[in-house]
Amino acid sequence: MSINSRTPALVSIVSGGQTGADRAAIDSAMSHGFAVAGYCPKDRLAEDGVIPSRYPLEEVAGSYRARTRKNIQVSDGTVVFYRDEIDGGTALTVSLALKERVPLKLIDLGAVDVAIAAQKLCEFCEHHQIATLNVAGPRASKCPGAYSYVFDVIGRLVNGSASDHTGDNRFDQ
Structure with missing residues (x-):
């Protein structure tokens, strides 16, 4: 089962450009030639300074909340990555x-x-x-390892290698 044969409707990944999960999703999709977009805060603010211009994000007036809401609204669905508990901006995304x-x-x-x-x-x-698909999750400083995990998951999704995995359904969330 691959994204190419099962979900031909998926055409783009949207994210807000923050370090960690957001950037991992965009970087992974871009590295596979997959369309990316999204909204970021005014002045392209992120925890590490200004979001680099290589990320095709549009600035939205207002706070991180306005950015988060806009990315949710322009998407057909949202995936939220987290570790152990959902808090901060990740909790805002879920809400x-x-x-x-x-x-x-x-x-x-x-x-x-x-x-x-x-x-x-x-x-x-x-x-x-x-x-x-809107992709969200913790920033790099709050969740070490989130970048590589999300990069790998999104890479498998967009390049068609998200294969069937029969196993324990306790992981189904």
């Missing part, structure tokens, strides 16, 4: 996705293997007919 009533997938990167996460995300996209 706003629920308020906007968009499909939401939660993946605990501390508990779910990359291959299983990619498969579950593939199934989520197929089930909800996701054309534009």
Whole structure:
């Protein structure tokens, strides 16, 4: 089962450009020639300074909250990566996705293997007919390892290697 054969509707990845999960999603999709977009805070602010111009993000007036809401609104569904508990901006994303009533997938990167996460995300996209997927999660300073995990999951998703994985369904979230 691959994203190419199962979910041909997925055409772009959206994210807000923050360090960690956001940048990993954009970097991974771009490295596979996959379309990316998204909204970032005014002045392209992130925890490490200014978001580099190589990221094709549009500035939105207002706070991180405005950026988060806009990315949710322009997407068909949102995946939120987290480790152990959901807090800070990641919790805001979950709250706003629920308020906007968009499909939401939660993946605990501390508990779910990359291959299983990619498969579950593939199934989520197929089930909800996701054309534009918003990817969110913790910033680098709050969750070491989030970047490489999200980079690998999104890479498997967009390049068609999110294969069937039969295993323990306790990881299904």
